[in-house]
Amino acid sequence: LPGGMVTEMTDNEKFSPLKRWLMPVSEAARQGLTALRKRKTTHIPGATNRLGAYLSGIIPKKIIVRGMARTYGKALKGNKH
Numbered sequence: 001l002p003g004g005m006v007t008e009m010t011d012n013e014k015f016s017p018l019k020r021w022l023m024p025v026s027e028a029a030r031q032g033l034t035a036l037r038k039r040k041t042t043h044i045p046g047a048t049n050r051l052g053a054y055l056s057g058i059i060p061k062k063i064i065v066r067g068m069a070r071t072y073g074k075a076l077k078g079n080k081h
Contacts (some may be wrong), residue, residue, distance in 0.1 A: 001049065004022045014076065031043065
């Protein structure tokens with residue numbers, strides 16, 4: 001469960017405010033393969049992702065989806081505020 005990742009979609013200046021929350025694909029792949037070798041059924045890399053996973057279990061999904069839609073919507077439109 002790598003969370004948000006830097007991809008072609010997010011690898012531009014519009015997503016600069018989100019960069020600190022996004023994991024490089026190579027790191028997600030590396031950790032995923034390590035977890036697979038260790039036969040882990042679930043692996044959440046990074047403290048930020050673990051916190052997000054925990055909060056998503058206690059915060060209503062509607063609030064999470066609304067916040068993510070707003071955040072990614074602004075980035076896709078290029079809004080900086």
